[in-house]
Amino acid sequence: LEQALPAAQRQRFFGSSTSGEIVPRGYQLETVAAISFDRSHFSGVARKIEGLASFRFHQARELVLSMQRELRRKVPGANSGNTFALLLIDGLSQAEEYVAAALGNELGSIHLVGGSSGDNWQLQRSPVLCEGAYHDDSAVVLLVHTSLDF
Template identity: 30%
Template sequence: MGRASTSETTCGVGVASTAATAIGEAVSELKAALSGDFQHIIAFFSADYDAAGLATALGEAFPRVAVSGCSTAGGIGPDGLMESGVLLIAFPHDGFRIHTGVIEDVGAFGVERASEIVRGLKAQVGLNSDSPIAERVFGVMLVDGLSNAEEPLLAAVHWACGDMQLIGGSAGDGLSFDGTSLIHEGRLLDRAAILMMIESDFPFRIFKTSNFEPTDIKLVVTAADTETRTVHELNAEPAAREYAAAIGLMLDDLGPFSFASYPLVVKVGGDYYCRSIRNMN
């Protein structure tokens, strides 16, 4: 029998993680580690778990608590970096009001529906389109990582949200890229996104950190399939060969570790943002 690691913030948000591989054991440890009057739990879990079974078990363990979450490629828990396991972030009733919406079929209709979903959530918060919300409301969005729709979806949500700060990311499945999972209130979602608007009575600040330093090497995409996000050419040369030359490796040496060690970044508004390479075709 393992043990769940846990921590609690001064505003009552609980955090717990477990490395137990069996769903029943993992959920039992998490339930024992979290105590409080919670209203919503965000779950991040390894793709090794059966997502539907985990969603059911979490719903039974926390029967009066809404649960949203997604599969990941690792995480950061109370004890540090996690390669697998389950991580829960639990929001209490006191000091928070959480409103959620699901954007279905993000590849085809999600972008069109995103603004509608945001307007509905803002109405629940009690805001009109001109109301400043950045100081008391922030958004969290989880997206199917294989939908190839994150950028247009994020742009639509950001435009509709106004000055609300937004964080989140893409669901992962380790480095398999076979199938990611999102769960929401007992449902298993496919090609969807979960958007949460979180009202907070406590002050908050959104920040980002980067563990890379930009170099003087510039790569320009000169041929690509934007629908599948496949880059064919960099600097008018075959993409993989040009990338390998830029980082000083042979073409056959490219793989997940070289992609992670030498990420591509794009400069937007004075800041650098990582653009990960999924794989080499």
């Protein structure tokens, strides 16, 4: 993806590597899973978290409050009833549960979904994609408002 897309387009993409995907035919390796959000129904803000081993609860609070402020500037009606959070996190960081718990605690009633990156069980590198490049020992958090029911 880093080579395939111009830099301006990469800025709008977030993702992670995987160890396999569940597809209509079952579990498969070396495929691509993607999700997109239609601008007419979704608006969001994203942040990268680096250095997951040193991420602390007070940082989660600052991060979530900052994201909520930015989202409310974009969409004044954003609240826990029409907003969700998406977390993509380095699966080799050994910080997944802690980071998810810290963010979940600060998000309150905003639903948190997501997953861990993988590397086809090689256990060497499982980066996340953010800001046009891949990052190790990192996570990407998106706070997404929608006009659709969920």
